[in-house]
Amino acid sequence: MNDVRRPIKAALLQVHSLAGLALALLWAVVGITGATMAFEDEIEASLNSHVMRVDASATRRLTPDELIARLQSAGDFGRPSAVTMASDPSAATRIRFARSEGGARPSSVYVDPYDGHLLGSPRGEDFFAAVRKLHRWLLLPGDGNGIGRKITGSAAVCLIVMLITGPVLRWPYRARSVKMWLKPNLGLRGRGLHRSLHAVIGTWVLPVYLVMTLTGLWYSFEWYKAGANWLLAxxxxxxxxxxxxxxxxxxxxxxxxxxxxxxxxxxxxxxxxxxxxxxxxxxxxxxxxxxxxxxxxxxxxxxxxxxxxxxxxxxxxxxxxxxxxxxxxxxxxxxxxxTFGERVLAGVLDIHRGAILGWPGKLAFMLAAAMMPLFAVTGLLLYLSRRRHRRLARQPMGHLVPGE
Structure with a gap:
């Protein structure tokens, strides 16, 4: 039986290694950017409390058009494209603007809902917008209509292959041992430690990565979205x-x-x-x-x-x-x-980032995404050490030539 498994595992190892080497950097970028955006709302709320909050008043709040008219009387901010309003009497109103002819989008602004005076632009907006474009489209031209969307989608498909082949390759002799699956051996050094970290931590985050990948494909391929809608809606x-x-x-x-x-x-x-x-x-x-x-x-x-x-x-x-x-x-x-299926489809983004489980879920998904560079580094070290081991194992064969 072992003779049958050995060539299969060898082939899976080649697929796992080559795919990992080719896409490790891309996965690391997507993971780090995803982790950066995990608590975007909370970070922006903390940075911009001075413009997002106003003193509550019994005065009538202005309508969207009244707010826009007062804002435009104070200066040329561009053509308004969206307005966000809240029932909270102490929440400011946010106004976004359409892209200019050059394709640039002006920063949004917060205004006082009672008198329409300008409170300011939010900090971190441009940073998170750039991180989002890098995460989704790798900053390539065309944004959602460009090649970047297909590249990240194809990388997600390849990551599913990695998530399947990984557990098969590390299948332990004591498969029912929880310790064998989930406890890294930190007493090892060199290649042994790299393999233990790569395999065990990969087992920890595998369910999270699988959820992230399956939901991420929703944003990459129309055929995938159509299939999900056909199945669940x-x-x-x-x-x-x-x-x-x-x-x-x-x-x-x-x-x-x-x-x-x-x-x-x-x-x-x-x-x-x-x-x-x-x-x-x-x-x-x-x-x-x-x-x-x-x-x-x-x-x-x-x-x-x-x-x-x-x-x-x-x-x-x-x-x-x-x-x-x-x-x-x-x-x-x-x-x-x-229906339940339609709520699942509506919640793809919340599932993708773990928000469906509250802040503990967002934290868990953030940490898992931030670990993606670890697999890139340990995977590369394992590949190099494996090549070095094979090269050293072949060297003595040169001394077996007759006459030497």
């Missing part, structure tokens, strides 16, 4: 998820009236207030935080995402598309109406 929900812009059937329902609306939109920039009024009616003024985003291209459908007061998860939200000109609700997607 109802047919109508899957169709809506794969074709969010425009909403399914919206163009046919609107008919010629839609063309008139677009003509009006071209004559006058889209505004938020009509959308804001419709949203408050939809949610009965019961929300914790809401993000209103203007369409990037042609059209009048404003995307509205609403999070409840008692949740810190990105996935627990209601989503609407509301016409900015008429105030008509084009589509409504409420979290309470989702």
């Amino acid at each position: 109802r047919p109508q929900a899957a169709d809506a998820a794969m074709q969010p812009k425009p909403p399914r059937g919206a163009a046919a329902a609107a008919g010629k009236g839609e063309a008139k609306i677009e003509a009006k939109a071209e004559a006058k920039p889209l505004a938020f207030d009509r959308v804001w009024t419709t949203f408050l009616q939809q949610e009965n003024n019961d929300y914790g935080r809401v993000l209103l985003t203007l369409p990037a291209g042609a059209g009048t459908a404003v995307r509205v995402r609403s999070w409840p007061r008692d949740s810190s998860l990105e996935s627990v939200r209601d989503e609407f598309r509301i016409d900015a000109v008429t105030g008509r609700v084009i589509s409504s997607d409420r979290y309470a109406d989702k």
Whole structure:
């Protein structure tokens, strides 16, 4: 039986080693950047408490368009593209801006929701934006539409191969021994220590890496997203998820009236207030935080995402598309109406970063991601020591030539 296993393990070792050598640096970059973003929200909140909080007041808070008008009277900040508002009376309003003609996006700003005066731009925003682009697209041209997205996705597929071959290669003689699987032998030195750290810590983080990889593929390949939607979502929900812009059937329902609306939109920039009024009616003024985003291209459908007061998860939200000109609700997607599978799909990002388990989960996923360079280093050392061992083992053969 051992004779049968030996060539299989030798082949798996070659696959494991070559894939690891080729992609170790890429995986290390993705791991470090992912760990850096694990507590992004908490870090930004700590750095920017002076601009994110205001003194609560009984005064009426301004509407989105009123805030934008007062901000623009203070200077030229660019064309507003999104507004984030909160029900908390001490929370500032955040305004984001569209990209300039050169492709650069101005920094967002916080404004006082009561009088609209500028509080300042958040610290760390540009840093985390760069880290996110490096994590997802390796800073390559095209961002989500470029080659970087496919490279990181292909690397994720290869990492799944590593996660499968790793336990097979280290399968111990005492397979039922928990100590053998989970306790590194720190008394070893050199190659033995490297192998123990590589194998045992790899066993610790394997479930986390598997979750990270399977959820990360969601952002890399449309076929993967389509398959997940087909498997977990109802047919109508899957169709809506794969074709969010425009909403399914919206163009046919609107008919010629839609063309008139677009003509009006071209004559006058889209505004938020009509959308804001419709949203408050939809949610009965019961929300914790809401993000209103203007369409990037042609059209009048404003995307509205609403999070409840008692949740810190990105996935627990209601989503609407509301016409900015008429105030008509084009589509409504409420979290309470989702099936279990659809909630899993909505929570891909929270699962990917461990937030679904609260801050302990985020900490565990951060530490696991930060360990990725360890496998790059120990894997390289093991490969070099293995080559050196083979070379030394072959040297005495030269002295067995007859006559020497």
